[in-house]
Amino acid sequence: MTKPRDLDALLSAYLSDGMDVLPDRVVDAVLDEAQRTKQRAGFRPWRTLSMYKTALGLAAAVVVVVLGAGLWLAGISRDSNIARPSASAPATVATPSLAPSASPDPTMSILRNGPILIVDEGEYRWIDPRTGADSTAAGLPRLPDGVDEAAWSRDGGQLAIVVRGNLEVVDPSTDVRRVVATCAELGWICNGERGHSIDWSPDGVTIAATSESGLRVIDVRTGSMTNILEGPNVSDPRWSPDGRTIAFESSVPYDGRHVGARREIQLIERDGSNRRPLSGPPEPESIGFSTPFWSPDGTRIVYLGSDPWKETGDTATSGWTLSVMALNLADGELIGPPVKLVDAGTAFCLGFCPSITLGPDGESILIDRGNGLEIAGLDTTKRHALGLNARVLAWRPVP
Amino acid sequence: MLVEGASRTSESGRVWVRALVDRARQGDEEAFGALVRAVGGRCIFIAHRILRDADLAEDAVQVALVQVWRELPALRDLERFEAWLHRILVNACYAEARRSRRFGTNVVLLENDEPTAADAYLTVHDRDQLDRGFRRLPAEQRAVLVFHHALGMTMPEVADHLGIPLGTAKSRLSYATAAIRASLEADARTPILDQENLA
Numbered sequence: 063m064t065k066p067r068d069l070d071a072l073l074s075a076y077l078s079d080g081m082d083v084l085p086d087r088v089v090d091a092v093l094d095e096a097q098r099t100k101q102r103a104g105f106r107p108w109r110t111l112s113m114y115k116t117a118l119g120l121a122a123a124v125v126v127v128v129l130g131a132g133l134w135l136a137g138i139s140r141d142s143n144i145a146r147p148s149a150s151a152p153a154t155v156a157t158p159s160l161a162p163s164a165s166p167d168p169t170m171s172i173l174r175n176g177p178i179l180i181v182d183e184g185e186y187r188w189i190d191p192r193t194g195a196d197s198t199a200a201g202l203p204r205l206p207d208g209v210d211e212a213a214w215s216r217d218g219g220q221l222a223i224v225v226r227g228n229l230e231v232v233d234p235s236t237d238v239r240r241v242v243a244t245c246a247e248l249g250w251i252c253n254g255e256r257g258h259s260i261d262w263s264p265d266g267v268t269i270a271a272t273s274e275s276g277l278r279v280i281d282v283r284t285g286s287m288t289n290i291l292e293g294p295n296v297s298d299p300r301w302s303p304d305g306r307t308i309a310f311e312s313s314v315p316y317d318g319r320h321v322g323a324r325r326e327i328q329l330i331e332r333d334g335s336n337r338r339p340l341s342g343p344p345e346p347e348s349i350g351f352s353t354p355f356w357s358p359d360g361t362r363i364v365y366l367g368s369d370p371w372k373e374t375g376d377t378a379t380s381g382w383t384l385s386v387m388a389l390n391l392a393d394g395e396l397i398g399p400p401v402k403l404v405d406a407g408t409a410f411c412l413g414f415c416p417s418i419t420l421g422p423d424g425e426s427i428l429i430d431r432g433n434g435l436e437i438a439g440l441d442t443t444k445r446h447a448l449g450l451n452a453r454v455l456a457w458r459p460v461p
Numbered sequence: 462m463l464v465e466g467a468s469r470t471s472e473s474g475r476v477w478v479r480a481l482v483d484r485a486r487q488g489d490e491e492a493f494g495a496l497v498r499a500v501g502g503r504c505i506f507i508a509h510r511i512l513r514d515a516d517l518a519e520d521a522v523q524v525a526l527v528q529v530w531r532e533l534p535a536l537r538d539l540e541r542f543e544a545w546l547h548r549i550l551v552n553a554c555y556a557e558a559r560r561s562r563r564f565g566t567n568v569v570l571l572e573n574d575e576p577t578a579a580d581a582y583l584t585v586h587d588r589d590q591l592d593r594g595f596r597r598l599p600a601e602q603r604a605v606l607v608f609h610h611a612l613g614m615t616m617p618e619v620a621d622h623l624g625i626p627l628g629t630a631k632s633r634l635s636y637a638t639a640a641i642r643a644s645l646e647a648d649a650r651t652p653i654l655d656q657e658n659l660a
Binding site for chain 1: 486488490493494497498501502503504505506509510515518519522523526527530531533534587588591592595606607610611628638641642645
């Protein structure tokens with residue numbers, strides 16, 4: 063019926079039809095529910111400043127100007143000392159074969175890591191990283207339905223999970239779960255797609271969590287929270303091994319206005335001070351620097367990078383060419399350009415973009431390309447497919 | 462302005478809505494009521510086109526707008542309200558699609574009492590074929606088509622409002638368009654095959 067060139071016009075015409083008036087009963091239902099629903103606590107300066115807001119506003123402006131000038135000068139100083147790498151000019155060290163083997167190399171470090179927690183068809187499973195089969199290892203806790211995110215403490219003695227927006231801690235030896243903070247307390251968007259990511263501090267006392275609201279640190283003993291960073295477009299917080307710094311992924315505006323998901327890696331101190339970019343800005347049309355992980359010794363950050371998007375007009379060949387990369391560090395400062403570690407194939411995001419999970423020992427990488435899980439050694443050409451297509455939540459360290 | 466369904470917002474409409482958002486995030490329920498009426502048309506326009514089901518669309522909009530009320534105090538930049546609203550709404554649509562067995566299986570055509578502008582361009586047969594192709598798409602791809610073709614957004618705008626990378630938005634658009642085209646071409650071949658069989 064249609065010539066190819068007509069399809070856009072046909073789609074526009076087709077999509078012009080449909081409802082465009084919200085029925086009164088829905089409006090009434092929304093307003094009824096809103097009356098019963100408490101607004102989350104937020105930024106309401108007009109309530110506290112009322113009489114003095116003009117004066118305080120002027121004072122704040124002066125402070126901002128002074129601080130801004132200070133930061134600008136500090137930025138100049140720092141910029142002159144730090145070499146910003148380019149995402150597109152990596153120094154290749156090793157490029158293992160893309161063809162996965164059927165079984166893992168017995169020398170691979172996965173043998174020194176524990177089971178992997180995945181979500182497959184909405185149900186969680188513990189799998190053996192060597193075979194992809196259900197793990198029979200001892201000490202794996204039973205979890206509730208609807209686990210959305212998870213993270214092991216460094217010693218493997220505690221598992222933090224996000225269930226329906228609530229942050230809970232599970233004792234793997236007893237299966238006892240404890241709510242650290244509810245979704246409402248966290249100020250998270252409880253309904254809709256997942257948007258939270260969590261990581262334990264090395265001492266196992268606090269959890270860094272990101273959401274649309276920003277980055278915050280939660281004390282698991284008391285549930286008290288500290289806002290480290292306000293605002294959306296941050297994710298994947300990763301605590302440095304010394305516990306002083308949190309690395310995270312931050313989306314970068316396309317053109318100064320549109321915020322998308324070209325990402326860069328930034329650092330911030332655990333008290334919220336000294337937020338700074340670590341990676342350079344991403345190449346246009348690349349995914350940039352995503353899913354950062356610290357190596358256990360704190361000397362590098364492993365991440366997933368890509369070449370710019372390649373559009374061939376064919377959905378089978380269009381996409382990003384992905385690589386597992388590393389930024390090397392010394393005393394918290396970058397050393398040289400990004401280093402390519404492992405090819406991760408070409409990706410065509412269809413409701414899912416690839417991600418990686420660094421093994422607890424820092425020597426194996428689990429690649430979730432959206433069409434199957436693969437494990438590769440960072441120091442070997444060996445890799446193997448797990449024969450699974452599932453979402454990875456957490457990789458357990460050997461206690 | 463926003464209340465006018467799919468049409469792009471006028472400056473005066475933006476200013477008015479921004480004022481309502483400002484008051485609503487301070488807890489002004491009356492302003493929120495006005496805001497719901499102002500943006501409700503656009504919300505149902507989007508949700509209905511993504512979900513292709515009036516009941517599901519109404520549920521998604523209701524969930525999204527209550528969420529907007531709850532989260533409004535956290536919205537710092539009033540200029541970002543529209544994109545912020547769209548993200549919440551689209552997430553509610555995705556959730557509704559996942560929850561419902563009806564999603565993707567109901568191929569009953571939209572009922573229109575009155576001829577629409579689209580009728581001048583689309584035949585019933587066209588609409589039928591497009592509807593079959595569209596309903597086979599996952600919600601994420603439908604959303605990109607709706608924001609691009611029905612709302613007239615550029616691809617950077619689509620990516621911004623859906624909260625996804627520009628490349629992802631483009632790939633979803635590319636895949637969805639290819640899938641619909643393949644569906645239409647498959648439909649178009651069927652009568653020929655039937656005729657050959659009859660011969």
